Amino acid sequence: MPDQLFSYQQLFDFTNSVFQKIGCSPEHAHTATTTLLAADLRGIDSHGIARLSGYVRLWEVKRVNATPDIKIIHETPSTAVVDGDSGLGLVVAPFAMQIAIEKAKKVGTGWVSVQNSNHFGIAGYHAMMALQYDMLGIAMTNASPLVAPTFSIDKMLGTNPICVAAPAGKEPAFVADLATTTAANGKLEILQRKNLETPTGWVQDKEGNESHDPHILKKGGALLPLGGDREHGSHKGYALGAIVDIFSALLSGANYAPWVPPFPAYVPMPAQQPGKGIGHFLGAMRIDAFRPADEFKKDMDHWIQGFRSCKTIPGEEKVLVPGDPEREYEAIRSRDGIPLLTPVVDDLQSLAEKFGLPVL
């Protein structure tokens, strides 16, 4: 399956058209496209245009509302709860993040918990919205249950990512964007394609035994929290995933734990859901609500340079700063184009046919 290369603009125009075809306003389609393709640019292929047909299927089964009335349902000077009205998380989350930023402008920080949303793409996109305002950005979301807590067979949490973005001065921004599992789904897919086994601590089978099968999720298995097992700190990964769930869903009134709606439209919704849709949590902290932004950024440069100049362990070339790999992808792919696997291209051609759009 050789990769085919497409320019960002080609993929943007196509995706934008698809979102408009399902009924999104031009403004929402533009936002959704920008958010979605940030993943492809940054090398997180599992969260980008490869999911476009998945979003369309969610719209087809009426689990995504293409014309949502996204609104604040409760607020204080530094907080808000947003109801996403079943809209695309790709649109709802930037709306909520902008509220967090506006609140931070006024009272130093802003924190928005979101209910009734859907998958929001990569956390990094939302957190990085804060950077241009000299703010730190925070983004998290819960997700459908694929992860077994320490000692559990039952899948109770999603991969529940956390992103924190912090501006620097001369150096590029610090952007830590991480699932709270040892490895996320996208990593399993890579091993599936290469016909390789998963390392210890990534997954377990449906009985809770150690597994090295990258297909194990389809056989009732589970992803493991960061750490893998108790001896290697999986109770910490589990706790972090739980924190994300509490901030995103318990604070907003979204569904939590095993009741979070699944992304694949063919998977039935859990019975007796306790909340609405999936939940996110977005935060913004104005740097100069703490200290002058130029002093902070100067220290960030110093911090980053310190890590970059660390001596390395045998066989490794350099110590990376969180955000480095994604930024390198973005530079290359903006210039040379975005590679898509043949099955993804085929999937997009089907969408083109469905909506009467020119094929890519």
Next chain:
Amino acid sequence: MPDQLFSYQQLFDFTNSVFQKIGCSPEHAHTATTTLLAADLRGIDSHGIARLSGYVRLWEVKRVNATPDIKIIHETPSTAVVDGDSGLGLVVAPFAMQIAIEKAKKVGTGWVSVQNSNHFGIAGYHAMMALQYDMLGIAMTNASPLVAPTFSIDKMLGTNPICVAAPAGKEPAFVADLATTTAANGKLEILQRKNLETPTGWVQDKEGNESHDPHILKKGGALLPLGGDREHGSHKGYALGAIVDIFSALLSGANYAPWVPPFPAYVPMPAQQPGKGIGHFLGAMRIDAFRPADEFKKDMDHWIQGFRSCKTIPGEEKVLVPGDPEREYEAIRSRDGIPLLTPVVDDLQSLAEKFGLPVL
């Protein structure tokens, strides 16, 4: 080395006297003692009274100021920076957390970054201060450099813990208190006493090679970030430790990365320190700044009960909720007393002699 049992009150009176002997006001001594002994009650023996002589030695070398003028040096409605004036972190952090709580009362959330402090005991104590106000509490701190980032030989971060506490209704509170390393120092000490090897992914030697030696830190080795190595997600543990450093020190003007002052008084201070003392970050979020507290707590009960009733993997009895082990310790030790190892008791007897106090 059989453990000796002491009542909480015995240890409280002794510790309180020691803090007063070094010059703390009765109020500060009371706060410092309560904070320190919270660790012993909750079973985190490495962070409790076993460190009392260490704090005294820091005072002896004038790195701890027993009569600090702790104050806000910058603030907005939802944020503050506190200067701890080289005081005990055991006193500075509760002061800062109370400011976070007062701000949350007024504008929904409060966030305080602290410079010029010292070791603050267990993060859990500070975060849990928020619970009685129907708030979520957040506490983190940086610490002296013992941790090598992914691919690094150099030790650039501390064990940099994160704690989040969230109230429930009928169920006890959720309290996740975790170092961002696979294992913290206290776990190594247990293996040292038992003459056992460390599991894979806990430590590396001074050349950056895998090690199983629990004494390796004294030989130039390093703790590893949660995950252990790149394949098992150590870049995530590293990123989390980095986030704690940024919130605690870059936002406050404290020392960061390898420049954080060491806890042992005999270890010289790093040259060319970029900031003041060590840094903490404390946060409080009022639940009803998001949704009614009783709805949140009802959902938390449901959430907790869901996790407790998970099916378990072979050989395990139950799935725990973050905070369970510490709460069980607290119940037992409040009733039966706190066990101390003989070397710790000997250390306390030396303190008694030094300050002319009755021996324990």
